[in-house]
Amino acid sequence: MILKVHAEKIRIEGEINFHDVARGTPGFSGADLANLLNEAALIAASKTLKGVTIEEIEEARDKILMGKERKTMVLTDEEKRDTAYHEAGHAIVGYFSENADPIHKISIIPRGRALGVTQHLPERDKYSYHREELIDRIKILVGGRVAEELFIGRITTGAGNDIERATNLARNMVTQWGMSSELGPVHYGENEEQVFLGRELGKRTHVSEATSKKIDDEIHNIINESYLDAKKILEEHRDAVVRLVEKLMEIETLNKEEIKYTIEGIESPAQEIEEVVADSKDAEDTDADENEK
Incomplete structure:
Protein backbone atom coordinates (compact mmCIF):
# COMPACT_ATOMS: atom_id res chain seq x y z
CA MET A 1 0.00 0.00 0.00
CA GLY A 14 -0.05 4.01 18.12
CA GLU A 15 -1.89 1.77 15.70
CA ILE A 16 -3.18 3.24 12.44
CA ASN A 17 -5.42 1.36 10.04
CA PHE A 18 -4.05 2.62 6.73
CA HIS A 19 -6.80 0.80 4.85
CA ASP A 20 -9.40 3.02 6.55
CA VAL A 21 -7.27 6.10 5.85
CA ALA A 22 -7.08 5.13 2.17
CA ARG A 23 -10.87 4.73 2.00
CA GLY A 24 -11.19 8.28 3.31
CA THR A 25 -8.92 9.72 0.62
CA PRO A 26 -10.59 8.75 -2.69
CA GLY A 27 -8.91 10.19 -5.75
CA PHE A 28 -5.64 10.97 -3.94
CA SER A 29 -2.52 10.33 -6.01
CA GLY A 30 0.75 9.04 -4.53
CA ALA A 31 1.98 12.64 -4.24
CA ASP A 32 -1.27 13.66 -2.53
CA LEU A 33 -0.88 10.88 0.02
CA ALA A 34 2.73 11.89 0.69
CA ASN A 35 1.54 15.48 1.20
CA LEU A 36 -1.16 14.22 3.57
CA LEU A 37 1.37 12.49 5.83
CA ASN A 38 3.78 15.43 5.67
CA GLU A 39 0.97 17.75 6.73
CA ALA A 40 0.09 15.36 9.57
CA ALA A 41 3.73 15.42 10.69
CA LEU A 42 3.70 19.23 10.72
CA ILE A 43 0.53 19.22 12.82
CA ALA A 44 2.08 16.75 15.25
CA ALA A 45 5.19 18.93 15.51
CA SER A 46 3.06 22.01 16.22
CA LYS A 47 1.50 20.07 19.11
CA THR A 48 4.98 19.01 20.33
CA LEU A 49 4.03 15.34 19.97
CA LYS A 50 6.60 12.58 19.63
CA GLY A 51 4.92 11.12 16.56
CA VAL A 52 1.90 11.15 14.27
CA THR A 53 -1.34 9.56 15.43
CA ILE A 54 -4.58 8.91 13.56
CA GLU A 55 -5.93 12.22 14.91
CA GLU A 56 -3.24 14.24 13.12
CA ILE A 57 -3.81 12.30 9.90
CA GLU A 58 -7.55 13.01 10.03
CA GLU A 59 -6.90 16.66 10.84
CA ALA A 60 -4.52 16.91 7.87
CA ARG A 61 -7.04 15.21 5.59
CA ASP A 62 -9.79 17.61 6.65
CA LYS A 63 -7.49 20.57 6.07
CA ILE A 64 -6.69 19.37 2.54
CA LEU A 65 -10.26 18.43 1.62
CA MET A 66 -12.25 21.13 3.43
CA GLY A 67 -9.78 23.98 3.96
CA LYS A 68 -7.98 25.34 7.01
CA GLU A 69 -10.02 26.19 10.08
CA ARG A 70 -10.46 29.94 10.63
CA LYS A 71 -10.41 29.82 14.42
CA THR A 72 -9.94 33.59 14.66
CA MET A 73 -13.27 34.21 12.90
CA VAL A 74 -15.90 34.71 15.60
CA LEU A 75 -19.54 34.09 14.65
CA THR A 76 -22.53 35.28 16.66
CA ASP A 77 -24.85 32.64 18.12
CA GLU A 78 -27.43 33.58 15.47
CA GLU A 79 -24.91 33.08 12.66
CA LYS A 80 -23.78 29.78 14.14
CA ARG A 81 -27.36 28.52 14.38
CA ASP A 82 -28.14 29.65 10.82
CA THR A 83 -25.02 27.81 9.64
CA ALA A 84 -26.00 24.73 11.65
CA TYR A 85 -29.43 24.61 10.00
CA HIS A 86 -27.84 25.08 6.58
CA GLU A 87 -25.35 22.23 7.09
CA ALA A 88 -28.01 20.03 8.69
CA GLY A 89 -30.08 20.52 5.54
CA HIS A 90 -27.23 19.18 3.40
CA ALA A 91 -26.65 16.28 5.79
CA ILE A 92 -30.25 15.12 6.25
CA VAL A 93 -30.99 15.22 2.51
CA GLY A 94 -27.82 13.24 1.84
CA TYR A 95 -28.50 10.74 4.61
CA PHE A 96 -31.95 9.91 3.26
CA SER A 97 -31.01 9.93 -0.45
CA GLU A 98 -30.43 6.45 -1.84
CA ASN A 99 -27.63 7.34 -4.28
CA ALA A 100 -25.67 9.81 -2.15
CA ASP A 101 -22.14 9.21 -0.91
CA PRO A 102 -21.85 8.55 2.86
CA ILE A 103 -21.48 11.59 5.12
CA GLN A 119 -18.36 16.48 3.67
CA HIS A 120 -19.46 13.39 1.75
CA LEU A 121 -16.85 10.79 0.82
CA PRO A 122 -17.37 7.90 -1.62
CA GLU A 123 -16.49 4.46 -0.33
CA ARG A 124 -14.25 3.88 -3.37
CA ASP A 125 -12.73 5.80 -6.26
CA LYS A 126 -15.35 6.64 -8.89
CA TYR A 127 -14.73 7.40 -12.54
CA SER A 128 -18.30 7.77 -13.81
CA TYR A 129 -21.69 8.65 -12.34
CA HIS A 130 -25.21 7.68 -13.31
CA ARG A 131 -28.05 10.18 -13.56
CA GLU A 132 -29.62 9.26 -10.21
CA GLU A 133 -26.34 9.95 -8.39
CA LEU A 134 -26.07 13.37 -10.01
CA ILE A 135 -29.67 14.21 -9.13
CA ASP A 136 -29.01 13.30 -5.50
CA ARG A 137 -25.92 15.53 -5.55
CA ILE A 138 -28.08 18.44 -6.68
CA LYS A 139 -30.64 17.65 -3.98
CA ILE A 140 -27.88 17.75 -1.35
CA LEU A 141 -26.54 21.04 -2.72
CA VAL A 142 -29.93 22.77 -2.54
CA GLY A 143 -30.73 21.13 0.82
CA GLY A 144 -28.97 23.91 2.71
CA ARG A 145 -31.13 26.62 1.14
CA VAL A 146 -34.29 24.54 1.71
CA ALA A 147 -33.42 24.18 5.42
CA GLU A 148 -33.00 27.96 5.70
CA GLU A 149 -36.44 28.44 4.20
CA LEU A 150 -38.15 25.82 6.39
CA PHE A 151 -36.44 26.32 9.75
CA ILE A 152 -35.06 29.86 9.82
CA GLY A 153 -37.80 31.53 7.83
CA GLY A 158 -24.54 31.04 2.44
CA ALA A 159 -26.15 29.05 -0.37
CA GLY A 160 -24.45 31.04 -3.15
CA ASN A 161 -21.75 28.51 -3.95
CA ASP A 162 -24.19 25.60 -3.56
CA ILE A 163 -26.56 27.12 -6.11
CA GLU A 164 -23.71 27.80 -8.53
CA ARG A 165 -22.47 24.20 -8.30
CA ALA A 166 -25.97 22.76 -8.61
CA THR A 167 -26.65 24.89 -11.70
CA ASN A 168 -23.36 23.92 -13.34
CA LEU A 169 -24.03 20.25 -12.65
CA ALA A 170 -27.54 20.46 -14.12
CA ARG A 171 -26.21 22.35 -17.15
CA ASN A 172 -23.60 19.66 -17.80
CA MET A 173 -26.27 16.97 -17.51
CA VAL A 174 -28.32 18.71 -20.19
CA THR A 175 -25.66 20.05 -22.57
CA GLN A 176 -22.73 17.63 -22.28
CA TRP A 177 -23.88 14.27 -20.94
CA GLY A 178 -27.17 13.85 -22.83
CA MET A 179 -29.20 13.28 -19.65
CA SER A 180 -32.25 15.29 -20.69
CA SER A 181 -35.29 13.36 -21.94
CA GLU A 182 -36.51 16.53 -23.64
CA LEU A 183 -33.32 17.32 -25.59
CA GLY A 184 -31.93 13.80 -25.93
CA PRO A 185 -28.34 12.53 -26.20
CA VAL A 186 -26.98 15.57 -28.03
CA HIS A 187 -23.96 17.69 -27.12
CA TYR A 188 -24.86 21.38 -26.95
CA GLY A 189 -21.49 22.71 -25.82
CA GLU A 190 -20.14 25.87 -27.35
CA ASN A 191 -17.39 25.95 -29.92
CA GLU A 192 -14.15 26.78 -28.13
CA GLU A 193 -12.75 28.70 -31.13
CA GLN A 194 -12.09 32.33 -30.21
CA VAL A 195 -12.86 35.20 -32.56
CA PHE A 196 -10.66 37.47 -30.45
CA LEU A 197 -9.29 37.47 -26.92
CA GLY A 198 -12.58 38.42 -25.35
CA ARG A 199 -13.33 35.13 -23.59
CA GLU A 200 -17.11 34.62 -23.46
CA LEU A 201 -17.76 37.49 -25.87
CA GLY A 202 -15.52 35.86 -28.42
CA LYS A 203 -17.11 32.42 -28.38
CA ARG A 204 -19.19 31.32 -31.32
CA THR A 205 -22.24 29.21 -30.51
CA HIS A 206 -24.15 26.90 -32.83
CA VAL A 207 -27.22 26.64 -30.58
CA SER A 208 -30.36 28.40 -31.76
CA ASP A 216 -32.59 26.81 -19.73
CA ASP A 217 -36.01 25.29 -19.11
CA GLU A 218 -34.51 21.82 -18.58
CA ILE A 219 -31.90 23.15 -16.17
CA HIS A 220 -34.62 24.98 -14.26
CA ASN A 221 -36.76 21.83 -14.13
CA ILE A 222 -33.92 19.70 -12.77
CA ILE A 223 -33.10 22.26 -10.06
CA ASN A 224 -36.74 22.86 -9.17
CA GLU A 225 -37.62 19.15 -8.93
CA SER A 226 -34.51 18.52 -6.80
CA TYR A 227 -35.49 21.44 -4.57
CA LEU A 228 -38.97 20.00 -4.04
CA ASP A 229 -37.56 16.53 -3.32
CA ALA A 230 -35.12 18.00 -0.76
CA LYS A 231 -37.97 19.94 0.82
CA LYS A 232 -40.04 16.77 1.17
CA ILE A 233 -37.15 14.94 2.87
CA LEU A 234 -36.57 17.75 5.36
CA GLU A 235 -40.26 18.09 6.15
CA GLU A 236 -40.47 14.34 6.82
CA HIS A 237 -37.42 14.42 9.10
CA ARG A 238 -37.85 17.69 11.00
CA ASP A 239 -36.97 16.11 14.34
CA ALA A 240 -33.69 14.80 12.95
CA VAL A 241 -32.79 18.26 11.63
CA VAL A 242 -33.41 19.83 15.05
CA ARG A 243 -31.38 17.13 16.83
CA LEU A 244 -28.49 17.66 14.44
CA VAL A 245 -28.57 21.43 14.88
CA GLU A 246 -28.57 21.19 18.67
CA LYS A 247 -25.65 18.75 18.58
CA LEU A 248 -23.69 21.04 16.25
CA MET A 249 -24.34 24.02 18.52
CA GLU A 250 -22.98 21.94 21.37
CA ILE A 251 -19.77 20.50 19.88
CA GLU A 252 -19.45 22.21 16.45
CA THR A 253 -17.98 19.21 14.58
CA LEU A 254 -19.49 15.74 14.16
CA ASN A 255 -17.89 12.63 12.69
CA LYS A 256 -19.80 9.99 10.75
CA GLU A 257 -20.71 7.91 13.81
CA GLU A 258 -21.96 10.94 15.75
CA ILE A 259 -23.96 12.05 12.71
CA LYS A 260 -25.65 8.66 12.42
CA TYR A 261 -26.52 8.40 16.12
CA THR A 262 -27.86 11.96 16.21
CA ILE A 263 -30.00 11.61 13.09
CA GLU A 264 -31.41 8.26 14.22
CA GLY A 265 -32.03 9.60 17.73
CA ILE A 266 -30.19 6.73 19.42
CA GLU A 267 -27.45 6.73 22.02
CA SER A 268 -23.86 6.12 20.98
CA PRO A 269 -22.26 2.84 22.14
CA ALA A 270 -20.13 4.75 24.67
CA GLN A 271 -23.19 6.46 26.14
CA GLU A 272 -25.10 3.18 26.21
CA ILE A 273 -22.25 1.50 28.10
CA GLU A 274 -22.12 4.37 30.60
CA GLU A 275 -25.88 4.09 31.16
CA VAL A 276 -25.69 0.31 31.63
CA VAL A 277 -22.86 0.72 34.16
CA ALA A 278 -24.78 3.46 35.98
CA ASP A 279 -27.97 1.37 36.08
CA SER A 280 -25.99 -1.62 37.33
CA LYS A 281 -24.40 0.47 40.08
CA ASP A 282 -27.79 1.86 41.11
CA ALA A 283 -29.17 -1.68 41.28
CA GLU A 284 -26.24 -2.79 43.46
CA ASP A 285 -26.74 0.17 45.79
CA THR A 286 -30.47 -0.63 46.06
CA ASP A 287 -29.73 -4.28 46.88
CA ALA A 288 -27.20 -3.22 49.50
CA ASP A 289 -29.71 -0.87 51.12
CA GLU A 290 -32.37 -3.59 51.23
CA ASN A 291 -29.93 -6.09 52.78
CA GLU A 292 -29.01 -3.59 55.47
CA LYS A 293 -32.67 -3.22 56.31
Missing part, protein backbone atom coordinates in the same frame (compact mmCIF):
# COMPACT_ATOMS: atom_id res chain seq x y z
CA ILE A 2 1.33 3.44 -1.00
CA LEU A 3 0.39 4.99 2.35
CA LYS A 4 2.54 2.51 4.27
CA VAL A 5 5.52 3.28 2.04
CA HIS A 6 5.23 7.02 2.73
CA ALA A 7 4.52 6.39 6.43
CA GLU A 8 7.97 4.79 6.80
CA LYS A 9 9.46 8.27 6.43
CA ILE A 10 7.71 9.67 9.52
CA ARG A 11 7.36 8.53 13.13
CA ILE A 12 4.02 6.86 13.84
CA GLU A 13 2.57 6.63 17.36
CA HIS A 104 -17.99 11.82 6.59
CA LYS A 105 -18.13 14.96 8.70
CA ILE A 106 -20.14 18.09 9.49
CA SER A 107 -18.64 21.24 10.96
CA ILE A 108 -19.87 24.75 11.71
CA ILE A 109 -16.31 25.96 12.25
CA PRO A 110 -15.46 28.36 9.38
CA ARG A 111 -13.01 26.89 6.86
CA GLY A 112 -11.62 28.82 3.91
CA ARG A 113 -14.45 30.99 2.58
CA ALA A 114 -17.19 28.75 4.02
CA LEU A 115 -18.90 29.26 7.39
CA GLY A 116 -19.56 25.54 7.63
CA VAL A 117 -18.86 22.29 5.80
CA THR A 118 -20.69 19.03 5.19
CA ARG A 154 -35.37 33.57 5.74
CA ILE A 155 -32.69 32.80 3.18
CA THR A 156 -29.02 33.77 3.41
CA THR A 157 -26.04 34.28 1.12
CA GLU A 209 -32.33 30.77 -29.56
CA ALA A 210 -35.19 28.26 -29.33
CA THR A 211 -32.83 25.47 -28.26
CA SER A 212 -31.15 27.76 -25.74
CA LYS A 213 -34.54 28.35 -24.15
CA LYS A 214 -35.19 24.61 -23.98
CA ILE A 215 -31.80 24.13 -22.31
Whole structure:
Protein backbone atom coordinates (compact mmCIF):
# COMPACT_ATOMS: atom_id res chain seq x y z
CA MET A 1 0.00 0.00 0.00
CA ILE A 2 1.33 3.44 -1.00
CA LEU A 3 0.39 4.99 2.35
CA LYS A 4 2.54 2.51 4.27
CA VAL A 5 5.52 3.28 2.04
CA HIS A 6 5.23 7.02 2.73
CA ALA A 7 4.52 6.39 6.43
CA GLU A 8 7.97 4.79 6.80
CA LYS A 9 9.46 8.27 6.43
CA ILE A 10 7.71 9.67 9.52
CA ARG A 11 7.36 8.53 13.13
CA ILE A 12 4.02 6.86 13.84
CA GLU A 13 2.57 6.63 17.36
CA GLY A 14 -0.05 4.01 18.12
CA GLU A 15 -1.89 1.77 15.70
CA ILE A 16 -3.18 3.24 12.44
CA ASN A 17 -5.42 1.36 10.04
CA PHE A 18 -4.05 2.62 6.73
CA HIS A 19 -6.80 0.80 4.85
CA ASP A 20 -9.40 3.02 6.55
CA VAL A 21 -7.27 6.10 5.85
CA ALA A 22 -7.08 5.13 2.17
CA ARG A 23 -10.87 4.73 2.00
CA GLY A 24 -11.19 8.28 3.31
CA THR A 25 -8.92 9.72 0.62
CA PRO A 26 -10.59 8.75 -2.69
CA GLY A 27 -8.91 10.19 -5.75
CA PHE A 28 -5.64 10.97 -3.94
CA SER A 29 -2.52 10.33 -6.01
CA GLY A 30 0.75 9.04 -4.53
CA ALA A 31 1.98 12.64 -4.24
CA ASP A 32 -1.27 13.66 -2.53
CA LEU A 33 -0.88 10.88 0.02
CA ALA A 34 2.73 11.89 0.69
CA ASN A 35 1.54 15.48 1.20
CA LEU A 36 -1.16 14.22 3.57
CA LEU A 37 1.37 12.49 5.83
CA ASN A 38 3.78 15.43 5.67
CA GLU A 39 0.97 17.75 6.73
CA ALA A 40 0.09 15.36 9.57
CA ALA A 41 3.73 15.42 10.69
CA LEU A 42 3.70 19.23 10.72
CA ILE A 43 0.53 19.22 12.82
CA ALA A 44 2.08 16.75 15.25
CA ALA A 45 5.19 18.93 15.51
CA SER A 46 3.06 22.01 16.22
CA LYS A 47 1.50 20.07 19.11
CA THR A 48 4.98 19.01 20.33
CA LEU A 49 4.03 15.34 19.97
CA LYS A 50 6.60 12.58 19.63
CA GLY A 51 4.92 11.12 16.56
CA VAL A 52 1.90 11.15 14.27
CA THR A 53 -1.34 9.56 15.43
CA ILE A 54 -4.58 8.91 13.56
CA GLU A 55 -5.93 12.22 14.91
CA GLU A 56 -3.24 14.24 13.12
CA ILE A 57 -3.81 12.30 9.90
CA GLU A 58 -7.55 13.01 10.03
CA GLU A 59 -6.90 16.66 10.84
CA ALA A 60 -4.52 16.91 7.87
CA ARG A 61 -7.04 15.21 5.59
CA ASP A 62 -9.79 17.61 6.65
CA LYS A 63 -7.49 20.57 6.07
CA ILE A 64 -6.69 19.37 2.54
CA LEU A 65 -10.26 18.43 1.62
CA MET A 66 -12.25 21.13 3.43
CA GLY A 67 -9.78 23.98 3.96
CA LYS A 68 -7.98 25.34 7.01
CA GLU A 69 -10.02 26.19 10.08
CA ARG A 70 -10.46 29.94 10.63
CA LYS A 71 -10.41 29.82 14.42
CA THR A 72 -9.94 33.59 14.66
CA MET A 73 -13.27 34.21 12.90
CA VAL A 74 -15.90 34.71 15.60
CA LEU A 75 -19.54 34.09 14.65
CA THR A 76 -22.53 35.28 16.66
CA ASP A 77 -24.85 32.64 18.12
CA GLU A 78 -27.43 33.58 15.47
CA GLU A 79 -24.91 33.08 12.66
CA LYS A 80 -23.78 29.78 14.14
CA ARG A 81 -27.36 28.52 14.38
CA ASP A 82 -28.14 29.65 10.82
CA THR A 83 -25.02 27.81 9.64
CA ALA A 84 -26.00 24.73 11.65
CA TYR A 85 -29.43 24.61 10.00
CA HIS A 86 -27.84 25.08 6.58
CA GLU A 87 -25.35 22.23 7.09
CA ALA A 88 -28.01 20.03 8.69
CA GLY A 89 -30.08 20.52 5.54
CA HIS A 90 -27.23 19.18 3.40
CA ALA A 91 -26.65 16.28 5.79
CA ILE A 92 -30.25 15.12 6.25
CA VAL A 93 -30.99 15.22 2.51
CA GLY A 94 -27.82 13.24 1.84
CA TYR A 95 -28.50 10.74 4.61
CA PHE A 96 -31.95 9.91 3.26
CA SER A 97 -31.01 9.93 -0.45
CA GLU A 98 -30.43 6.45 -1.84
CA ASN A 99 -27.63 7.34 -4.28
CA ALA A 100 -25.67 9.81 -2.15
CA ASP A 101 -22.14 9.21 -0.91
CA PRO A 102 -21.85 8.55 2.86
CA ILE A 103 -21.48 11.59 5.12
CA HIS A 104 -17.99 11.82 6.59
CA LYS A 105 -18.13 14.96 8.70
CA ILE A 106 -20.14 18.09 9.49
CA SER A 107 -18.64 21.24 10.96
CA ILE A 108 -19.87 24.75 11.71
CA ILE A 109 -16.31 25.96 12.25
CA PRO A 110 -15.46 28.36 9.38
CA ARG A 111 -13.01 26.89 6.86
CA GLY A 112 -11.62 28.82 3.91
CA ARG A 113 -14.45 30.99 2.58
CA ALA A 114 -17.19 28.75 4.02
CA LEU A 115 -18.90 29.26 7.39
CA GLY A 116 -19.56 25.54 7.63
CA VAL A 117 -18.86 22.29 5.80
CA THR A 118 -20.69 19.03 5.19
CA GLN A 119 -18.36 16.48 3.67
CA HIS A 120 -19.46 13.39 1.75
CA LEU A 121 -16.85 10.79 0.82
CA PRO A 122 -17.37 7.90 -1.62
CA GLU A 123 -16.49 4.46 -0.33
CA ARG A 124 -14.25 3.88 -3.37
CA ASP A 125 -12.73 5.80 -6.26
CA LYS A 126 -15.35 6.64 -8.89
CA TYR A 127 -14.73 7.40 -12.54
CA SER A 128 -18.30 7.77 -13.81
CA TYR A 129 -21.69 8.65 -12.34
CA HIS A 130 -25.21 7.68 -13.31
CA ARG A 131 -28.05 10.18 -13.56
CA GLU A 132 -29.62 9.26 -10.21
CA GLU A 133 -26.34 9.95 -8.39
CA LEU A 134 -26.07 13.37 -10.01
CA ILE A 135 -29.67 14.21 -9.13
CA ASP A 136 -29.01 13.30 -5.50
CA ARG A 137 -25.92 15.53 -5.55
CA ILE A 138 -28.08 18.44 -6.68
CA LYS A 139 -30.64 17.65 -3.98
CA ILE A 140 -27.88 17.75 -1.35
CA LEU A 141 -26.54 21.04 -2.72
CA VAL A 142 -29.93 22.77 -2.54
CA GLY A 143 -30.73 21.13 0.82
CA GLY A 144 -28.97 23.91 2.71
CA ARG A 145 -31.13 26.62 1.14
CA VAL A 146 -34.29 24.54 1.71
CA ALA A 147 -33.42 24.18 5.42
CA GLU A 148 -33.00 27.96 5.70
CA GLU A 149 -36.44 28.44 4.20
CA LEU A 150 -38.15 25.82 6.39
CA PHE A 151 -36.44 26.32 9.75
CA ILE A 152 -35.06 29.86 9.82
CA GLY A 153 -37.80 31.53 7.83
CA ARG A 154 -35.37 33.57 5.74
CA ILE A 155 -32.69 32.80 3.18
CA THR A 156 -29.02 33.77 3.41
CA THR A 157 -26.04 34.28 1.12
CA GLY A 158 -24.54 31.04 2.44
CA ALA A 159 -26.15 29.05 -0.37
CA GLY A 160 -24.45 31.04 -3.15
CA ASN A 161 -21.75 28.51 -3.95
CA ASP A 162 -24.19 25.60 -3.56
CA ILE A 163 -26.56 27.12 -6.11
CA GLU A 164 -23.71 27.80 -8.53
CA ARG A 165 -22.47 24.20 -8.30
CA ALA A 166 -25.97 22.76 -8.61
CA THR A 167 -26.65 24.89 -11.70
CA ASN A 168 -23.36 23.92 -13.34
CA LEU A 169 -24.03 20.25 -12.65
CA ALA A 170 -27.54 20.46 -14.12
CA ARG A 171 -26.21 22.35 -17.15
CA ASN A 172 -23.60 19.66 -17.80
CA MET A 173 -26.27 16.97 -17.51
CA VAL A 174 -28.32 18.71 -20.19
CA THR A 175 -25.66 20.05 -22.57
CA GLN A 176 -22.73 17.63 -22.28
CA TRP A 177 -23.88 14.27 -20.94
CA GLY A 178 -27.17 13.85 -22.83
CA MET A 179 -29.20 13.28 -19.65
CA SER A 180 -32.25 15.29 -20.69
CA SER A 181 -35.29 13.36 -21.94
CA GLU A 182 -36.51 16.53 -23.64
CA LEU A 183 -33.32 17.32 -25.59
CA GLY A 184 -31.93 13.80 -25.93
CA PRO A 185 -28.34 12.53 -26.20
CA VAL A 186 -26.98 15.57 -28.03
CA HIS A 187 -23.96 17.69 -27.12
CA TYR A 188 -24.86 21.38 -26.95
CA GLY A 189 -21.49 22.71 -25.82
CA GLU A 190 -20.14 25.87 -27.35
CA ASN A 191 -17.39 25.95 -29.92
CA GLU A 192 -14.15 26.78 -28.13
CA GLU A 193 -12.75 28.70 -31.13
CA GLN A 194 -12.09 32.33 -30.21
CA VAL A 195 -12.86 35.20 -32.56
CA PHE A 196 -10.66 37.47 -30.45
CA LEU A 197 -9.29 37.47 -26.92
CA GLY A 198 -12.58 38.42 -25.35
CA ARG A 199 -13.33 35.13 -23.59
CA GLU A 200 -17.11 34.62 -23.46
CA LEU A 201 -17.76 37.49 -25.87
CA GLY A 202 -15.52 35.86 -28.42
CA LYS A 203 -17.11 32.42 -28.38
CA ARG A 204 -19.19 31.32 -31.32
CA THR A 205 -22.24 29.21 -30.51
CA HIS A 206 -24.15 26.90 -32.83
CA VAL A 207 -27.22 26.64 -30.58
CA SER A 208 -30.36 28.40 -31.76
CA GLU A 209 -32.33 30.77 -29.56
CA ALA A 210 -35.19 28.26 -29.33
CA THR A 211 -32.83 25.47 -28.26
CA SER A 212 -31.15 27.76 -25.74
CA LYS A 213 -34.54 28.35 -24.15
CA LYS A 214 -35.19 24.61 -23.98
CA ILE A 215 -31.80 24.13 -22.31
CA ASP A 216 -32.59 26.81 -19.73
CA ASP A 217 -36.01 25.29 -19.11
CA GLU A 218 -34.51 21.82 -18.58
CA ILE A 219 -31.90 23.15 -16.17
CA HIS A 220 -34.62 24.98 -14.26
CA ASN A 221 -36.76 21.83 -14.13
CA ILE A 222 -33.92 19.70 -12.77
CA ILE A 223 -33.10 22.26 -10.06
CA ASN A 224 -36.74 22.86 -9.17
CA GLU A 225 -37.62 19.15 -8.93
CA SER A 226 -34.51 18.52 -6.80
CA TYR A 227 -35.49 21.44 -4.57
CA LEU A 228 -38.97 20.00 -4.04
CA ASP A 229 -37.56 16.53 -3.32
CA ALA A 230 -35.12 18.00 -0.76
CA LYS A 231 -37.97 19.94 0.82
CA LYS A 232 -40.04 16.77 1.17
CA ILE A 233 -37.15 14.94 2.87
CA LEU A 234 -36.57 17.75 5.36
CA GLU A 235 -40.26 18.09 6.15
CA GLU A 236 -40.47 14.34 6.82
CA HIS A 237 -37.42 14.42 9.10
CA ARG A 238 -37.85 17.69 11.00
CA ASP A 239 -36.97 16.11 14.34
CA ALA A 240 -33.69 14.80 12.95
CA VAL A 241 -32.79 18.26 11.63
CA VAL A 242 -33.41 19.83 15.05
CA ARG A 243 -31.38 17.13 16.83
CA LEU A 244 -28.49 17.66 14.44
CA VAL A 245 -28.57 21.43 14.88
CA GLU A 246 -28.57 21.19 18.67
CA LYS A 247 -25.65 18.75 18.58
CA LEU A 248 -23.69 21.04 16.25
CA MET A 249 -24.34 24.02 18.52
CA GLU A 250 -22.98 21.94 21.37
CA ILE A 251 -19.77 20.50 19.88
CA GLU A 252 -19.45 22.21 16.45
CA THR A 253 -17.98 19.21 14.58
CA LEU A 254 -19.49 15.74 14.16
CA ASN A 255 -17.89 12.63 12.69
CA LYS A 256 -19.80 9.99 10.75
CA GLU A 257 -20.71 7.91 13.81
CA GLU A 258 -21.96 10.94 15.75
CA ILE A 259 -23.96 12.05 12.71
CA LYS A 260 -25.65 8.66 12.42
CA TYR A 261 -26.52 8.40 16.12
CA THR A 262 -27.86 11.96 16.21
CA ILE A 263 -30.00 11.61 13.09
CA GLU A 264 -31.41 8.26 14.22
CA GLY A 265 -32.03 9.60 17.73
CA ILE A 266 -30.19 6.73 19.42
CA GLU A 267 -27.45 6.73 22.02
CA SER A 268 -23.86 6.12 20.98
CA PRO A 269 -22.26 2.84 22.14
CA ALA A 270 -20.13 4.75 24.67
CA GLN A 271 -23.19 6.46 26.14
CA GLU A 272 -25.10 3.18 26.21
CA ILE A 273 -22.25 1.50 28.10
CA GLU A 274 -22.12 4.37 30.60
CA GLU A 275 -25.88 4.09 31.16
CA VAL A 276 -25.69 0.31 31.63
CA VAL A 277 -22.86 0.72 34.16
CA ALA A 278 -24.78 3.46 35.98
CA ASP A 279 -27.97 1.37 36.08
CA SER A 280 -25.99 -1.62 37.33
CA LYS A 281 -24.40 0.47 40.08
CA ASP A 282 -27.79 1.86 41.11
CA ALA A 283 -29.17 -1.68 41.28
CA GLU A 284 -26.24 -2.79 43.46
CA ASP A 285 -26.74 0.17 45.79
CA THR A 286 -30.47 -0.63 46.06
CA ASP A 287 -29.73 -4.28 46.88
CA ALA A 288 -27.20 -3.22 49.50
CA ASP A 289 -29.71 -0.87 51.12
CA GLU A 290 -32.37 -3.59 51.23
CA ASN A 291 -29.93 -6.09 52.78
CA GLU A 292 -29.01 -3.59 55.47
CA LYS A 293 -32.67 -3.22 56.31
